[in-house]
Amino acid sequence: MARATGCLAVSLGTALQICLLFGTASLLSVGGGNSVVPEIQLRAVDTYHWLSAAQFGDLFAIAQAAPGPSMLLVTLVGYKAGGVVGALLATVAMILPAGVIVHVVARFWQSSSGARWHVAMERGLAPVAIGLVAASGAIIARTTEHSPAQLALTAAATLVLCATKLNPLFLVAAAGIAGWLGLV
Amino acid sequence: MSRDRPSSDVSLGRLAATFCQIALASFGGGLSAWSRKVVVEDRGWMTDEEFLSAMTLCRVLPGANQVNLAIYVGSKLRGPRGAVAAVLGLIAVPVLIVLVLGYLYFRNGSVPATQSILRGITAVAVAMTFAMAYKTGAKALRSLPAWVLCAASFLLSAVFRVPLPVMLAIVAPVALWWAWPARPDASP
Numbered sequence: 001m002a003r004a005t006g007c008l009a010v011s012l013g014t015a016l017q018i019c020l021l022f023g024t025a026s027l028l029s030v031g032g033g034n035s036v037v038p039e040i041q042l043r044a045v046d047t048y049h050w051l052s053a054a055q056f057g058d059l060f061a062i063a064q065a066a067p068g069p070s071m072l073l074v075t076l077v078g079y080k081a082g083g084v085v086g087a088l089l090a091t092v093a094m095i096l097p098a099g100v101i102v103h104v105v106a107r108f109w110q111s112s113s114g115a116r117w118h119v120a121m122e123r124g125l126a127p128v129a130i131g132l133v134a135a136s137g138a139i140i141a142r143t144t145e146h147s148p149a150q151l152a153l154t155a156a157a158t159l160v161l162c163a164t165k166l167n168p169l170f171l172v173a174a175a176g177i178a179g180w181l182g183l184v
Numbered sequence: 185m186s187r188d189r190p191s192s193d194v195s196l197g198r199l200a201a202t203f204c205q206i207a208l209a210s211f212g213g214g215l216s217a218w219s220r221k222v223v224v225e226d227r228g229w230m231t232d233e234e235f236l237s238a239m240t241l242c243r244v245l246p247g248a249n250q251v252n253l254a255i256y257v258g259s260k261l262r263g264p265r266g267a268v269a270a271v272l273g274l275i276a277v278p279v280l281i282v283l284v285l286g287y288l289y290f291r292n293g294s295v296p297a298t299q300s301i302l303r304g305i306t307a308v309a310v311a312m313t314f315a316m317a318y319k320t321g322a323k324a325l326r327s328l329p330a331w332v333l334c335a336a337s338f339l340l341s342a343v344f345r346v347p348l349p350v351m352l353a354i355v356a357p358v359a360l361w362w363a364w365p366a367r368p369d370a371s372p
Contacts, residue, residue: 062286066285067207095248102242119363150306154307178304
């Protein structure tokens with residue numbers, strides 16, 4: 001299906017498909033944006049034929065590498081489906097439904113501070129949250145770090161960040177240069 | 185470390201700029217670690233305890249975790265308009281960058297090679313995540329039950345790859361039972 005990407009015009013049908021797909025994905029994305037990637041892939045590739053599976057894989061990698069949340073994958077899929085307008089529609093549709101829920105729950109949560117159950121949740125779930133943070137580090141390391149040099153860099157940087165107040169940007173810059181030079 | 189005025193005085197522009205800074209700093213990953221560093225350490229908008237509970241809340245609710253966190257912080261400081269400002273700050277520049285990359289990709293069939301640079305940066309992003317666990321753990325993990333809860337969560341999530349809702353169904357009741365305060369005003 002040929003689409004004029006980059007063009008501002010988008011057919012009403014495509015616009016509705018974009019809003020429906022990503023609006024639904026927004027509500028289904030419990031546990032983070034990555035949980036609905038398989039569903040988005042199925043719809044965008046097999047149902048709507050906006051792009052090929054290989055292109056979807058490449059867009060996923062681009063969204064991971066670019067700054068900001070990796071759910072901006074939907075911006076790229078929307079862009080392929082309906083140009084810049086499609087990209088913006090997809091982004092808003094992916095954020096708005098879940099965002100309204102988060103806003104309402106956040107207000108309720110904040111207004112209940114001091115209640116026993118609030119104190120218990122804040123105190124009891126802190127160790128759980130820390131376990132989850134460490135787990136996400138381990139999971140990312142397992143999928144992205146393939147060389148001993150990378151693991152050594154992670155270990156050294158972890159020590160430096162734990163022991164000093166050094167701005168992490170210095171380490172990020174140094175690591176980027178090391179990568180560019182082929183050292184890791 | 186600069187402290188802001190009472191949180192409700194934070195301007196919408198400052199909220200947006202703060203989340204823009206977080207988004208751009210997190211090139212290559214480490215978005216939640218950057219969020220904590222800026223929101224808790226640099227701006228002093230939240231305590232570590234509130235940040236951790238907000239993070240868990242944002243993981244459980246639908247939506248991308250980091251977008252949700254921006255909404256949480258924005259709502260807390262400036263209500264609905266704060267939430268919109270924080271999200272716009274978080275995604276405006278990244279959306280532009282992603283659109284340029286997408287344009288180049290569909291035009292040339294590839295993107296400018298950044299793979300080797302990213303290899304180094306990702307390694308540091310992982311280090312930031314571990315360091316965040318260390319820094320928050322130094323305050324919150326002060327008893328054996330806390331350590332056990334933390335270790336159980338790590339193992340279920342990273343080693344056994346149990347989905348988050350299932351993992352919370354197992355761990356959260358124990359955590360709440362352990363943390364239930366004796367009196368309504370008991371501080372943790």
